[in-house]
Amino acid sequence: xxxxxxxxxxxxxxxxxxxxxxxxxxxxxxxxxxxxxxxxxxxxxxxxxxxxxxxxxxxxxxxxxxxxxxxxxxxxxxxxxxxxxxxxxxxxxxxxxxxxxxxxxxxxxxxxxxxxxxxx
Amino acid sequence: xxxxxxxxxxxxxxxxxxxxxxxxxxxxxxxxxxxxxxxxxxxxxxxxxxxxxxxxxxxxxxxxxxxxxxxxxxxxxxxxxxxxxxxxxxxxxxxxxxxxxxxxxxxxxxxxxxxxxxxxxxxxxxxxxxxxxxxxxxxxxxxxxxxxxxxxxxxxxxxxxxxxxxxxxxxxxxxxxxxxxxxxxxxxxxxxxxxxxxxxxxxxxxxxxxxxxxxxxxxxxxxxxxxxxxxxxxxxxxxxxxxxxxxxxxxxxxxxxxxxxxxxxxxxxxxxxxxxxxxxxxxxxxxxxxxxxxxxxxxxxxxxxxxxxxxxxxxxxxxxxxxxxxxxxxxxxxxxxxxxxxxxxxxxxxxxxxxxxxxxxxxxxxxxxxxxxxxxxxxxxxxxxxxxxxxxxxxxxxxxxxxxxxxxxxxxxxxx
Numbered sequence: 001x002x003x004x005x006x007x008x009x010x011x012x013x014x015x016x017x018x019x020x021x022x023x024x025x026x027x028x029x030x031x032x033x034x035x036x037x038x039x040x041x042x043x044x045x046x047x048x049x050x051x052x053x054x055x056x057x058x059x060x061x062x063x064x065x066x067x068x069x070x071x072x073x074x075x076x077x078x079x080x081x082x083x084x085x086x087x088x089x090x091x092x093x094x095x096x097x098x099x100x101x102x103x104x105x106x107x108x109x110x111x112x113x114x115x116x117x118x119x120x
Numbered sequence: 121x122x123x124x125x126x127x128x129x130x131x132x133x134x135x136x137x138x139x140x141x142x143x144x145x146x147x148x149x150x151x152x153x154x155x156x157x158x159x160x161x162x163x164x165x166x167x168x169x170x171x172x173x174x175x176x177x178x179x180x181x182x183x184x185x186x187x188x189x190x191x192x193x194x195x196x197x198x199x200x201x202x203x204x205x206x207x208x209x210x211x212x213x214x215x216x217x218x219x220x221x222x223x224x225x226x227x228x229x230x231x232x233x234x235x236x237x238x239x240x241x242x243x244x245x246x247x248x249x250x251x252x253x254x255x256x257x258x259x260x261x262x263x264x265x266x267x268x269x270x271x272x273x274x275x276x277x278x279x280x281x282x283x284x285x286x287x288x289x290x291x292x293x294x295x296x297x298x299x300x301x302x303x304x305x306x307x308x309x310x311x312x313x314x315x316x317x318x319x320x321x322x323x324x325x326x327x328x329x330x331x332x333x334x335x336x337x338x339x340x341x342x343x344x345x346x347x348x349x350x351x352x353x354x355x356x357x358x359x360x361x362x363x364x365x366x367x368x369x370x371x372x373x374x375x376x377x378x379x380x381x382x383x384x385x386x387x388x389x390x391x392x393x394x395x396x397x398x399x400x401x402x403x404x405x406x407x408x409x410x411x412x413x414x415x416x417x418x419x420x421x422x423x424x425x426x427x428x429x430x431x432x433x434x435x436x437x438x439x440x441x442x443x444x445x446x447x448x449x450x451x452x453x454x455x456x457x458x459x460x461x462x463x464x465x466x467x468x469x470x471x472x473x474x475x476x477x478x479x480x481x482x483x484x485x486x487x488x489x490x491x492x493x494x495x496x497x498x499x500x501x502x503x504x505x506x507x508x509x510x511x512x513x514x515x516x517x518x519x520x521x522x523x524x525x526x527x528x529x530x531x532x533x534x535x536x
Contacts (some may be wrong), residue, residue, distance in 0.1 A: 001519070002270075016373050040279025042249075043271060087245055113521040114270070 002043065002112040003092040009105035010075060011050070016066040017104075028100040031069065036084060036095065043083035051077060083112070128168060129178065132161050133340070136259025139181035141231020144294045147189045150238065151284035154256050156188035157181065159507055161259060232257065234296050236341075240309045243290040249312045250282035250319070255280055257285050268319065268334050274497075306349075310358050311416065313342050317362050322520075335366055347419050353409025357418045358399055363398035364421035367391040379526040382420065383430040394427045413449030435464040452484040456493050469500035488517035492527060497535065506532040 017025065029045075036042035056067045082099070086092050089111070097109040136157065143153040160181045170536055174180040239253040251269070258532035260268075287491035295445050297305045320334025342359045349355050352410050371385035382385075400416040409415070418440045427433040443460040458504045463471025478484045495510025 012355075037274070037278060038282070040282055042273055042278075043275060085247075085269075085275065087247065111519050113519055115526065 001088070001092075001112065002083060002085050003089070004110045004112055005084065005092070005096050005099060007077055007080045007082075007105060008076040008103045009079045009101065010077060010109060012081065013076075013105055025100040027085070032095075032098055032100070033082075034062040037062060041084050041086050041091075043085055045080065045082040047080040048078050079105070098116070125323060128165070128173075133162055133259035135178050135181055136161060136234040137235050137257045137344075138178055140256055141187045141235060142178075143189060143233075145231070146186065146295070147193070147289075148293060148496075151281075151288055152192050154284060155186070156192065157254070158184035158261070159188050162261070165389045181315060198246060203206070203358065224285045230296070230348070232344055234294060235311050236345065237297055237305050238279055238292055238294065240305070241287050241290060241292050242305075242308060243286050244283050244311070246315060248279055248286070249308075250316055251276060251280050252283045252339070253289075253312055253339065254316065254334075254345050258341060260337070264333075306352070306355075310342075310354060311430040313338050313345070314325075314358060314362075316341070316364075321366060323417075335362070335369070338362060339366065349407055351409070354412040354414045356405040356409065356411055357415030360398045360402040360405065360418035361421055363394045363401070363423050364418055367398065367425060373522075377522065378529075379522045381526075383426060387427075387429065390425065395422075398422060399426065411444070411448060413445060416445040416448060420445075420506035433464075438460075439465045452478055452481050452487075453489075456484075458487060459497070460493060463497050464502060468497045471497045472501070477515070488514040488527075490522075491517065495530070499530075504534050 033042060033045060050070075050092065051071060054069055056069055058065050058067070080102070084092060084095055089109075092109050092111075094110045096102060099107050101107065140154060140157045145156055146148055147153050147340065151253035154337060163184055164177070166178075166517055168174070186188065187467050224261050235257050239247045244252065247269075251265055254265050254268075255262065255480045258261050261276050262272050262280060265271040265280075269276065296302065312389050317335050320336070320338060337512065339359070342362060346352075346355050346359050367390050368382075368385060370391070371387065371389040372380055398418065399422045402415060402422050405415055406419060421531055423437050423441070437460040439458070442454065442461045445454050445481070446458055459471040459474040461471075461476055472494065475490065475497065478490055484490050491510050491514035494515060495507045498510060499507035511527045511534070515527035515531065518527065
């Protein structure tokens with residue numbers, strides 16, 4: 001079962017780390033990913049470009065209109081995401097709790113819809 | 121499986137477990153032997169189309185894999201040099217004369233079964249059992265298996281090598297489980313084959329060709345198990361169930377990859393020869409073997425497959441079979457299906473009454489399928505409002521994209 005782990009935070013939070021803490025977070029992140037790679041549960045991890053890079057596309061009478069943003073009012077927004085393939089939700093939550101950013105930010109866990117339906 | 125015109129790929133997959141069995145017997149190391157055979161299969165896939173298929177293709181694979189094993193052992197350590205030379209000698213001997221276990225089809229068959237038991241070792245998780253079975257017994261490459269399960273190849277490679285390490289750590293040997301454990305271990309093997317089949321059968325879009333291939337692969341492997349254990353009723357039952365279910369594959373999805381429910385399928389698109397084979401198999405088995413859940417599920421599939429139209433379905437027979445199944449192998453999914461059969465025979469209220477017994481079952485209370493079936497029975501009972509709400513609840517809870525679209529469409533159809 002595949003799960004999406006979304007790491008939420010904001011610029012203020014990301015930039016508040018002292019360099020040594022940031023290094024530790026990077027090191028722990030690499031270690032966790034190496035471990036998940038080893039166990040065959042790791043699909044991928046991606047950082048998401050900052051809000052200033054976000055674009056919105058909307059079709060206006062069939063014509064695509066591209067705007068900057070959204071500059072969401074929310075306090076926290078998506079910073080990076082991981083996709084894992086695990087046995088159970090329990091395991092997904094266990095991994096989420098070990099994402100170093102969970103110490104300061106928040107990790108949202110969502111199952112991914114898949115193309116196969118379990119048969120009766 | 122079309123034995124008449126085997127493709128190169130089909131031939132290699134057929135030979136994979138036989139070659140692996142021979143190599144493991146000789147070198148005793150399952151994990152390294154498995155890698156060596158994969159390399160030999162890759163070499164064959166590259167060479168045979170150019171140079172032609174050798175006179176003894178299995179011997180060829182065993183020889184090439186043995187050579188790899190010799191290299192592997194040689195690399196391992198100086199301390200074991202003496203064993204290496206010994207192994208190298210034996211591998212060289214193999215090129216001159218095939219040992220008995222390579223020519224005796226009985227031994228090769230037993231090897232396939234032993235491999236299946238090993239790959240479905242209880243120390244492994246279900247995804248690992250599936251992956252390892254497809255590679256070691258099915259002869260699929262890691263890339264093919266990764267594609268089938270929609271994960272990167274590196275992920276699958278890790279999963280497989282970890283599975284092999286786990287088996288090694290659990291102390292499993294290349295031997296059939298003792299007779300006292302064999303029954304239980306065979307259940308696991310059959311369940312793994314069933315999961316492989318489902319993984320292929322239930323996919324409806326995306327890279328559907330590769331995944332449909334998994335259903336074929338499961339049928340092929342189950343046929344192989346049946347050849348080895350012709351007297352086991354559940355092996356025959358599982359094969360019949362696969363054939364009778366797979367017969368509907370073409371009619372199961374619409375032009376846009378959407379799910380088509382059994383009642384709405386174009387039955388002229390069902391595979392008649394698969395149905396005939398499945399019906400014969402389950403009929404014979406039910407008469408002569410000890411009854412089991414796979415046989416009963418196959419019998420139910422046969423009743424559906426033999427109905428000319430959905431209205432012709434012999435629901436009385438279906439209900440009788442589900443009643444039996446509820447005794448032989450009760451589980452919440454059986455209850456769910458039995459409720460549908462009851463509704464068809466006795467009316468929606470009788471079905472809803474049985475469904476209510478699942479509300480306290482924590483495995484089911486929140487399950488999308490309970491909501492979907494209840495919505496269906498409410499729709500039958502004419503309670504459109506509650507049915508619509510039920511379909512939408514089910515749609516929110518399912519993790520299957522096609523099923524979500526299907527349930528949302530059912531809800532939308534009730535709006536007017």
